[in-house]
Structures are given as C-alpha cells and as structure tokens.
Amino acid sequence: MAAGRPRTVCAVLLLLAVLGALSGCASSNLATVTGGIEPCNALGVPGQPEYAGGTVTVLQGSITWRPTTPGAEVQVLPTRVVAREQVSVNSLYVFTLPPGDYVLQAQFPAAADISPTLPGISPTLAVTVHAGERLRADIPNQCI
Numbered sequence: 001m002a003a004g005r006p007r008t009v010c011a012v013l014l015l016l017a018v019l020g021a022l023s024g025c026a027s028s029n030l031a032t033v034t035g036g037i038e039p040c041n042a043l044g045v046p047g048q049p050e051y052a053g054g055t056v057t058v059l060q061g062s063i064t065w066r067p068t069t070p071g072a073e074v075q076v077l078p079t080r081v082v083a084r085e086q087v088s089v090n091s092l093y094v095f096t097l098p099p100g101d102y103v104l105q106a107q108f109p110a111a112a113d114i115s116p117t118l119p120g121i122s123p124t125l126a127v128t129v130h131a132g133e134r135l136r137a138d139i140p141n142q143c144i
Helices: 004-028
Strands: 031-035 054-060 064-069 072-076 080-087 093-097 100-107 124-129 134-136
Touching: 031 100, 031 124, 054 093, 080 093, 093 100
Parallel strands: 031 134
Antiparallel strands: 031 093, 054 080, 054 100, 064 072, 100 124
16 A cells, blocks of 8 residues: 555646646736726826726727718727726726737716816727737827
8 A cells, every 4th residue: 555655646746736737827828907097188287197096897899880970980889898997096907808809998087177067087998918918008098
C-alpha cells in the first residue's frame, strides 16, 4: 500500500497543476474595460470634475440605426444587459467581459445650470473587445 500512495499523490498533484493551468487560460479569454463618464461640459467650465458620477450599463451587441422619416434616423441600442455599475464622481468603472461587441451607456443627472428641463443624460460608447485585452474607454461628453 505504501508504494501506491506516492503514485496517488503524484496523480493528484498533476491533476491540480492541469486544472490550475486551465483556469489561467480561461481567465485570459476575458477582456477588461476601464474608464470614466466624461461630464456634460460643452463650454469647458474650469473646476468641473474630471468624471461624472452615474450608472454605467453594458449592453451586448452593436448600435444600429432605424429610419424614422425620410432623411432621418434614430439610434437603436441593443437590449441585453450584461453588467451594470454605479460610479461616483471622479471614479472609474471596471468591467470584465468575454470577447465581443458591446455598448456602454452612462446615465447621470443633467446639471441644473446646463439643462434644468432634462431629466438626465445618457451618452453611449460602442466597443469591441478581444481576449486578454485591457481597454481604456471613457464614455464621451455628448452634450457638445
């Protein structure tokens, strides 16, 4: 029995090494997307925060366009939500995603001095991520 024990220990250690290597490969198939929400600041007012606080939603898919009237189109966002994160002012979001096409959509309140009648701002950013990629992607100021 003593002779069988080292083989069993070796087999278990080998199995653990293989599983560890495979788990490392699986995690490298994901991509990391990091960024901030650029605030609605069309005039470049000094003293404003670098990034707005709000909610960032990750939608799986691509932006498409649908005609509404002759010569006019409206943006159509994908509907499958794969992640959501609340970020504070001057903070960054971080998402770990499988390779593919995504739309990052920010939602944050409009500043009263910029647009007192708008309930909020929802800028978007389309990204494509690849396995193992670390992408820096700020959601742009679309108030310009």
